[in-house]
Amino acid sequence: MDTDGTQDARGTHATPVPRPAGPPNGSGAEPPPPRPVRPPRPTGAPGGSAGTATPPLPHGGDFLAWLRAPRPEAAPGVWRLRHTPRPEQEPEVTPARQLVTGAVIAFLVGWLVWSLLWNGYLGGWWLLPLYAAIPDSWAEPHTLGAVIVVYAYYGAVAFGLMIAVGRLGRWGELWRRFGPPAWRRAAPAAPVRPPAPGEDPAEWPELRAAGAVAAADRLAADARTGLMRDVDLARIARAWQGVRNGRHSMADFARAVTDEGAAACLHPSGARDLPGRSARHDLLTAQVRIGTTADDSRNPYHYRGAGLGIGPDLLGTGLLAVGPAGSGKTGSVVWPLTESLCLQALAGRAAVIVVGAAGAGLGAAEGYDVVVRIGHPDSVYDLDLYGGTTDPDEAAAVLAEALVGDLAEPHPGGDSRRSTTILAQLIGPFRAVHGRFPSVPELRGLLDGAPGPLDALRKALTESGQDAMLRELDARARQSGHPGDVGGVLADRVALLDRPAFAGFFDTAGQGRPFSLRALDHPVRVRIDLPQRGHADASRILARLVLAQFTASVAVREDRSLFACLVIDDATGVITPDAVRGIQRLRSSHAGAVLTLRTLDDVPRPLRGPLLGAIGCRMALSGLTPWDGQDFAEVWGKEWTEARDVTDRQIIAETPLGKTVHALRRVITGRAVTARAVTVRQVERERWSASELAHAVPPGHAVLSLTTVRGEHAPPLLVDLRR
Incomplete structure (x- = not known):
């Protein structure tokens, strides 16, 4: 296979x-010069030599890493290869300066409170639980039990105060953003462990489960030794899908893969990759x-x-x-x-x-x-002018769309419909006589209404007894030259293709190699x-x-x-x-x-x-x-969005002291003393306005x-x- x-x-x-x-x-x-490719692969690299373009997916271990990389489900358009999902809504993030300042102030407040407690400036009320817990027999000085209990109590109070201050100063968030957790995120990711044998895609578990163990072993060996590339993987997976759908036999597939490995089930061109890849593909x-x-x-x-x-x-x-x-x-x-x-x-x-x-x-x-x-x-x-069809009506419809589709009205019954009828009235009789569709010069002659081509076609139809086609040709002859007839427009458009530069193209006599x-x-x-x-x-x-x-x-x-x-x-x-x-x-x-x-x-x-x-x-x-x-x-x-209206209202001082303070603040800051009012409301706005699309999209963006x-x-x- x-x-x-x-x-x-x-x-x-x-x-x-x-x-x-x-x-x-x-x-x-x-041919057009190829697009720039990636830098040359170093000498001795697997799968090539110095001076050859590096494929986007290297072979060997890099191929296995690509194959085993996570591809989580994601929103439409998200590049899934090694994608890290993010929450739907943006979390509120405290500015770094505010976070550090708050943590330092909270620490200083906690230190001040502890100093006041330790030195007795706040009284001894916080020691009452300690006195209640110590037995009278421990009240002697230098008793080991009393010392342990006292310092344990001091530590518990200090620890509780530290927890309260840490929560107030958001020390946990500071630790996550600037401490070792952030360092670990910035560090290179650790190598991913190979998956279990039954879950490793490089081992082709589906083939093994279906009994094609030899084919799976051959593919796994090619993947490990660098003989397989991403196109091979996708092509063989496609062939395996055909086996599962019943289009191919399991025996033929297994035999082909076992014999040829990663080169099995080749494209008819024999190619296994494109020359000089430049984009990133998965x-x-x-x-x-x-x-x-x-x-x-x-x-x-x-x-x-x-x-x-x-x-x-x-x-x-x-x-x-x-x-x-x-x-x-x-x-x-x-x-x-x-x-x-x-x-x-x-x-x-x-x-x-x-x-x-x-x-x-x-x-x-x-x-x-x-x-x-x-x-x-x-x-x-060459290009097949009639799209490979043998139906004159279908060929006429396609050709009419090409010739005058840009002149057709945006509603049924425009020039395209009339043009289809005209072309069908000509190419149908021509095919009935010659067994093929007319070439460009022949079609132009028929559309021009010249007596020679039409009379010759009418004579051939009469001699062969093609009465139905003869009626089609007569109907075309009656409509020719009448007001609203688009035959002249069709002839002018066909004349654009009847040029010396296209003399060897659009052949219908079987002399060329038309692509359909x-x-x-x-x-x-x-x-x-x-x-x-x-x-x-x-x-x-x-x-x-x-x-x-x-x-x-x-x-x-x-x-x-x-x-x-x-x-x-x-x-x-x-x-x-x-x-x-x-x-x-x-x-x-x-x-x-x-x-x-x-x-x-x-x-x-x-x-x-x-x-x-x-x-x-x-x-x-x-x-x-x-x-x-x-x-x-x-x-x-449009979409609903949150609009914030900010209003600054100047504060007028009434007392002499207030006026003095306001004057001092105005001298220091250069601005009047104001009170800010924020109004939040839901409004409906365009997702992207015409002005933003014209002026706010940076170069190289879309x-x-x-x-x-x-x-x-x-x-x-x-x-x-x-x-």
Whole structure:
């Protein structure tokens, strides 16, 4: 057994999952440079040599420490690896100066009281219990029993006085904050003891309980000797899940693991890791760390200082990041999430489609199975214009969304619906005659209404007896040129794709290697480079096409145990009414979308509210405009908070002595003598106002709200994306 059940070809897929893509024989343009990696590993380190990049998870003992590290349950978005939970509410903390001053004053008061008692200035009443307890026979001087009782009584009184003074001066809190307990917290944590054999995850107790002892022994040995890495662990755990679900036989799984160890159940690409990892990943929880929640009063106390981790449980509701150029959308958000999804694809858990401009810094070609460089002559793969479907109506709907979706009205019956009908009236008859869908030049000729292509198609339909399709074509001919006909608009949009730069792309005759989003049944890693330089309008059409094909494909997947995610770096011009509806349906299909925008002005005004409502995770980066901040402030709503109104009222002295004292205090402090009145009330205020989002978010930070697929929410959090 060499798969986990998610990589086998199924159903309608004509080709298996492709291998890693790159220019043939190394020719063509260079791929985008990889992101910076961690410092080189020292010479002689396990698993590599000097000059190679250090993986985020070293092998050997460090791997075992990572595997055995605690991962407590936490609030949505909290980085669970070695997380220390905090209370929900912030405890009241006395200022250090006040605490030390109070402790010293209490000690001096206690010392004064003891001195007064010892020297008899307060009388001998406190010795009456002592006199009552000493027998007459002990009253002699220098009697040992009397001396013991007297000094024991003195010690008891002093001890009681010390306890009272300690409570008054809060010596216990002073000890906890500045004494040995604080020193122990500041000291490095002691090494964690290995868990018991039956509870050690490195020993694979589930496999042993199921009878696969030899497989468990092989995996445990690979983990101890440094031959296993985090991707191997996640991939084999995924394969074991397939055995438990009944998709694979126990014998095949045990044989593969026993023979190959940590290299069993490989991804079809044969890769066991990504080249040059840069983000912090925890594949046991499927999280990637993108920052640290700021220690800010606007953040809930139990989030402050905690790492922020994003996983499929959050991406399943969608993520929208809005911020100007240079705010860190690609480097701090898109790339870590993409890297995490690619690692999960290697583990057989996810399929990822990444769409962005060529050279946008979305990783090297070696990290993907398919790289589609649209408009690049050396691109190995092409993009299927019709999404791999054989249904003309479905193909027409997807293509219409790509061509004129941005012109459609935000209600049913807009241009997109009419465009779908027009395209179906043309590509349906064409497929009936030729057995394939029209290419871009052929489709443009049909939409232009030129007599030649239409007459030839009509003649072929008549000769083959395709009466139903002939009626479709005649209906299109009658509507052509009438007021309200959008055929001309469709022809103009198709003309943007019918350019010399795209002459070798969107082939429908079977001459190329088209990639279809129907491959989302497999754990595939795909990068689609858009030709934004010189072809901005065509790039927006293609981005809408990929989004429309993605939302249509994930809904009909056979294997929904794979998490499918679409990442679009710069979704300008991509958001349409149908796109918003498609994003809303992704959660039920175990899929998600990550979108970035420079500004919400790139989304039509009627669609901004529905888009923010359809997306579960919303991120506003630093540098946001006030009008964009207003949209975020409205969707995040308001909360009840405690408002404190402080009023200083000047005190007027009536007596000469009082006036003298007030004048002296005014000379010393420089301020008039006042009495402070504090009023506390509950008010409803915006969680983050538009002004705060525009001016109070520091560089390198973002405000992020989270929603999980289970419906759990996290309020807007100020996050430092640089840590």
